[in-house]
Amino acid sequence: MKKILYLSIVVILTSCMPNKNKSKEINIYSQRHYNVDELQYQNFEKMTGIKVNVTKANADELIQRLKNEGENSPADLFITVDVGKLWQASDMGLFQKFEDKSVFENIDPQFLDKNGFWVPVTYRSRVVVYSNERVKKDDLSTYEDLANEKWRGRLLVRSSSNAYNQALVSSLVANLGVENTSNWSEAVVKNFARDPKGSDRDQVKAIAAGQGDIAIVNSYYIGLLLSSEKEEEIKAGNAVSVFFPNQDDRGAHINVSGLALTKNAPNRENAIELIKYLTSVQAQETYVNNSYEYSVNPSVKPDPIVQEWGEFKKDPVDLNMLGIKRDEAIRIFDKTGWK
Amino acid sequence: MEIVKKYITNRGKLIFSTVFLSLFVILPILALVFSVVKIDTSNFQYLWDNLLFEYSLDTIYLITITSIFSLLFGILPAWYMSTNEFKFKNIYDIFLYLPLAIPAYIMAFTYSDVLSYTGPIQSFSRKYFPDFADLINQDYLQIEVLGIIMALSLYPYIYTACRLSFSLIGANYINLSRSLGMSRLKTFFKIVIPLSRVAIFSGLFLIIMEVLNEYGAVKYFGVNTFTSGIFRSWYSMQDVETASLLAVLLFFIVVFFFSIERYLNSRYKFNYTPNTKKFKNEPPSFKNRFIIHLVCLIPIILGFLIPVLFIINNVIYEFSRIDFIKVFNLTTNTIIISLIATLIILVIAVYFQFLKRILKNRTITFFNEVISLTYALPGAVIGLSLILLFTSYPFENELLIGSFGILVYAYVIRYMAVGISPLKSSFDKHPSSYDDTAFNLGMGPTKLFRSIHLPINKSAIAIAFLITFVDIIKELPITLILRPFNFDTLAVQTYEYAIEEMIPKSSIYSLAIVMLGTILLIFLKKIVNKEIDVPKSK
Numbered sequence: 024m025k026k027i028l029y030l031s032i033v034v035i036l037t038s039c040m041p042n043k044n045k046s047k048e049i050n051i052y053s054q055r056h057y058n059v060d061e062l063q064y065q066n067f068e069k070m071t072g073i074k075v076n077v078t079k080a081n082a083d084e085l086i087q088r089l090k091n092e093g094e095n096s097p098a099d100l101f102i103t104v105d106v107g108k109l110w111q112a113s114d115m116g117l118f119q120k121f122e123d124k125s126v127f128e129n130i131d132p133q134f135l136d137k138n139g140f141w142v143p144v145t146y147r148s149r150v151v152v153y154s155n156e157r158v159k160k161d162d163l164s165t166y167e168d169l170a171n172e173k174w175r176g177r178l179l180v181r182s183s184s185n186a187y188n189q190a191l192v193s194s195l196v197a198n199l200g201v202e203n204t205s206n207w208s209e210a211v212v213k214n215f216a217r218d219p220k221g222s223d224r225d226q227v228k229a230i231a232a233g234q235g236d237i238a239i240v241n242s243y244y245i246g247l248l249l250s251s252e253k254e255e256e257i258k259a260g261n262a263v264s265v266f267f268p269n270q271d272d273r274g275a276h277i278n279v280s281g282l283a284l285t286k287n288a289p290n291r292e293n294a295i296e297l298i299k300y301l302t303s304v305q306a307q308e309t310y311v312n313n314s315y316e317y318s319v320n321p322s323v324k325p326d327p328i329v330q331e332w333g334e335f336k337k338d339p340v341d342l343n344m345l346g347i348k349r350d351e352a353i354r355i356f357d358k359t360g361w362k
Numbered sequence: 363m364e365i366v367k368k369y370i371t372n373r374g375k376l377i378f379s380t381v382f383l384s385l386f387v388i389l390p391i392l393a394l395v396f397s398v399v400k401i402d403t404s405n406f407q408y409l410w411d412n413l414l415f416e417y418s419l420d421t422i423y424l425i426t427i428t429s430i431f432s433l434l435f436g437i438l439p440a441w442y443m444s445t446n447e448f449k450f451k452n453i454y455d456i457f458l459y460l461p462l463a464i465p466a467y468i469m470a471f472t473y474s475d476v477l478s479y480t481g482p483i484q485s486f487s488r489k490y491f492p493d494f495a496d497l498i499n500q501d502y503l504q505i506e507v508l509g510i511i512m513a514l515s516l517y518p519y520i521y522t523a524c525r526l527s528f529s530l531i532g533a534n535y536i537n538l539s540r541s542l543g544m545s546r547l548k549t550f551f552k553i554v555i556p557l558s559r560v561a562i563f564s565g566l567f568l569i570i571m572e573v574l575n576e577y578g579a580v581k582y583f584g585v586n587t588f589t590s591g592i593f594r595s596w597y598s599m600q601d602v603e604t605a606s607l608l609a610v611l612l613f614f615i616v617v618f619f620f621s622i623e624r625y626l627n628s629r630y631k632f633n634y635t636p637n638t639k640k641f642k643n644e645p646p647s648f649k650n651r652f653i654i655h656l657v658c659l660i661p662i663i664l665g666f667l668i669p670v671l672f673i674i675n676n677v678i679y680e681f682s683r684i685d686f687i688k689v690f691n692l693t694t695n696t697i698i699i700s701l702i703a704t705l706i707i708l709v710i711a712v713y714f715q716f717l718k719r720i721l722k723n724r725t726i727t728f729f730n731e732v733i734s735l736t737y738a739l740p741g742a743v744i745g746l747s748l749i750l751l752f753t754s755y756p757f758e759n760e761l762l763i764g765s766f767g768i769l770v771y772a773y774v775i776r777y778m779a780v781g782i783s784p785l786k787s788s789f790d791k792h793p794s795s796y797d798d799t800a801f802n803l804g805m806g807p808t809k810l811f812r813s814i815h816l817p818i819n820k821s822a823i824a825i826a827f828l829i830t831f832v833d834i835i836k837e838l839p840i841t842l843i844l845r846p847f848n849f850d851t852l853a854v855q856t857y858e859y860a861i862e863e864m865i866p867k868s869s870i871y872s873l874a875i876v877m878l879g880t881i882l883l884i885f886l887k888k889i890v891n892k893e894i895d896v897p898k899s900k
Contacts, residue, residue, distance in 0.1 A: 058867075076848050078845060080843050083597040088763060088764075092763060184594060189598065220582070220585075221474075225478070232499055233499075255481075259480050349598075358412070
């Protein structure tokens, strides 16, 4: 009995031995778990012979792991789908600046980090979609207008624990100030057609089902619905149209999915090579055609489905604000009862 | 007692070993408590003022709904199964266990898809019965629906417990009660339920823990439970200390209720002669037969057949695109890691039960309860606590997080309770005269264990093994946060597709989980039935 116990303790302890890093490797902590990412890493491995190791989990869990592992962290790159988390981790001192500016070569400068800590890979807009049956395009104008009484009981959106909503409201705080945003949120909550729940796609389906008339969603979800193989999902996607708010003033809110080099990246050179690959035309086209996101490489056009929505003006606010203002956004959510 | 003292000379060492093992299991909680010491309470104050009251109400409401439906789905079929003879009884008996093979989050994702606007039910009604479509086309993402869905995947805990307990009660009490003029209904509520109290509660305890633990499905349905508060502070407010404080608080609330229940139950402790006579199984009337089939079929159809058929349908639809090598690899990963963790849990759990029995020591009894309570901590919190623990002194220079050892360790902490629960009741059942006699005959403790306790508790050990194994196969949050590079399990892959709303793509991996679970549960059912089956008494 005791022998088994000792044995199992020994087994546990020996299996705890640290993973040694080899030089032809790169270790990634990623929040992205789309198929397209796996495809990209495979292509990169084929091209360069550098093996890509990935641990995928929630962004905050990975940040916690990075922070606690400190100098010993095996991770070279941190990838997330919300720039707010990139700012947060850079603010915690978990990243290093890019000394080699050639990593930015492929990227449209408007999406770059002013502090030089992170690199965008794709971007998406958080747009308003509206029922083709019950809403006229002219009724829509800005995010601010969603607080208008005419939308009472008609607006659909998911929970405030979702990072995309947090980023959107952070951008409003940055643009309009805390008090205005708070008043806005209070009125918007009154306009909710139902308690916030479900995913972005569920909001679109709810419009199709007649449970509401307009919804706040990420642009690529419409692309995913329209390219679905299920007839009913395509129908739901076709029941709505995409509207980019604030085109006459600051522009529609955008968020980037991006990556950063960890403070003590053991395979720094390999990591930089991967970044250059992921922002190259070839890799960007793969992203754009699989996930319906927008490319940060100016020479890559969106997928045809996305192109149909037309070009749009983007909110030029410093993207780091989406992290800096998050605390205030959360408090506004809680104070105004946005569940 | 005297005899034991005479034969066990290294008593102190043995007790120490259990204390040491317990510390090994609860170390992460200590790490959490320690991290709370440094807390800045402003965020906690904020959550307390703004959210926690509402979160607590939602938690209680969800627990209530899930409990009521789990009791309904679990107790009634178990009762009919134990007291009646009817067609398909054996098949029903197997199927009633099987929803346990479907993880709660898969059940929730599946049902939200089945019930959604673009799902089969609503699409069908729109197409063929447009007049009724408005009636059916509802928003099903409601806390009540979530409660029922959770009950569908959790009720087998109650069913298993009741099935064992009802058959142990035997027919004597029932017949006596009936002949004293009590109606069937009254007998059920006044005799059967009180006698099965302990068993029912042990099942219900696991269910409540599971509800407290759930995060993914709860969030999707727009419900905020106490656990949402933990993740609100961690994910949205980036305040790990407050998250730890809430987790510790949750832990102590559970400990509090658990102790009250223990206290109340110990006051009502009674012995009954188990199973002297089998139930006289009269063939039920037509009306009763109808009710019996209905009662058994509802949980089977809703809890197993619908979700599994939906999953299979998706697998067929995706069939040409399935990467079978990957499915095979992930299945192997899942089996190996679950097997290692389960074996460690069993060794520790059996060691505790055996020492508790032969030493009759309070310290061991106490720690035996303590190591069951880690089940109250959400998986992600156990992950967090291990990160905190293994990145601080004296481990800060070792790369322990992300190793298999730590992952297995986390499973052991999380699922200790599941392994202990069937063992405890079995080890407690046998009279202590066995041990005294054995010692008198000159057996040492090792021999006593090998020749007596191992054989007489064989079924319980097998049950503990199977239940723990099935649970670890389904594990998600711990694996996500602590796994090594490039290491995926079936549950993780299912989740990654499901969260991106690619339910069809996730289906082959959920089917693999369900199939593994089903095979194990069929074994489980065989063993349980052997326990229930009594020698015919004349």
